[in-house]
């Protein structure tokens with residue numbers, strides 16, 4: 299038995315990706331859509347769709363009551379939230395549960411726990427994950443913060459408890475900076491999340507960003523290895539790849555994230571984010587309780603369909619795969635083909651007068667775009683994801699360069715020139731990359 303129909307509460311490439319998994323599992327796919335997406339690819343391929351017209355284009359995908367009503371109207375057994383929008387919203391997950399509709403993701407309680415970075419930190423510390431030193435709970439005044447910082451040593455970083463995505467974060471080098479840094483972080487946290495609690499962590503310098511892919515079924519969990527995601531700007535990833543670690547390190551951190559997922563009875567796909575410093579030490583940052591943009595990298599190196607696995611555990615199936623059945627093979631790279639000016643990195647919406655995508659062995663394009671598609675300005679600028687697989691990193695880089703050069707796009711600017719520059723740059727080729735890579739290689743822009 300399986301769900302009969304699932305409503306996709308999302309749009310763009312991820313809506314199409316989810317639709318593909320649903321159809322491969324024999325499940326009907328229902329789309330919701332706003333004004334900008336009336337003739338979008340996922341809407342045209344859906345078995346049914348529900349129009350949620352709103353003046354603000356984002357509102358169609360954020361209106362909990364309208365989406366719950368749509369799910370009931372079409373007789374959906376479950377809702378897949380994708381990423382962004384309502385994907386991590388405990389209120390949405392709870393509203394669906396109250397209607398007897400399955401939220402494809404973790405429980406509202408787990409979303410709540412992981413959404414609060416202080417309780418997430420505490421829970422994962424108890425489960426045995428490595429975590430940077432910091433304040434045990436929220437800090438209430440600069441004096442308290444100074445005491446903790448003097449104990450753990452400067453620099454430290456102030457983060458919002460309700461945060462994620464780096465909003466409001468402040469690096470502090472000495473005690474006299476606390477007063478203004480705390481005020482700034484609290485102000486940003488309050489306006490972004492309606493919650494001004496902040497906490498302190500030792501600042502990890504010159505780190506790499508590494509994340510582990512996890513799948514839980516509520517009782518058991520397995521991991522699918524790591525992705526390397528350090529190439530980002532303003533907390534937006536641009537290029538992701540994997541694998542990155544030695545097998546021994548993968549097993550060590552992998553067994554810890556599995557314990558972390560089990561500790562909260564995690565059900566669904568999750569990503570455990572870490573920083574790794576120049577000594578090779580890992581520090582847990584947060585759990586992303588949803589499918590991620592870069593799940594594709596892991597699908598390519600493990601030969602799996604992660605989105606389908608997330609749907610099956612949401613239905614109540616137990617994970618059939620054993621940890622030792624997860625094989626990591628070759629190397630995959632994904633570039634995000636954002637419709638943006640490659641120099642200023644500002645959005646470049648508009649009509650695609652021509653659109654040709656690359657193909658061939660080990661080349662994958664995840665996109666909802668087509669010739670004639672009008673890239674709207676109101677959503678994020680992800681136009682397509684190009685993923686390549688090859689036996690080695692070197693071959694993967696060469697294949698990516700060739701695939702990028704095959705793309706024909708007329709009408710919008712994309713990051714392709716930036717990607718080509720990165721793929722030829724010597725620090726990138728030598729794997730000499732930290733989270734500061736783009737700031738330290740401004741010549742690439």
Ligand code: MV4
Nearest residue numbers: 430455462463464499500501502507530583733
């Ligand atoms: C840090 C850090 C250094 N030290 N925490 C940014 C997003 C949020 N999830 C956590 N972030 C960071 N936390 C400590 N203790 C540096 C960052 C950070 C970062 C992390 C991952 C990827 C890109 C980043 C860019 C700037 C800062």
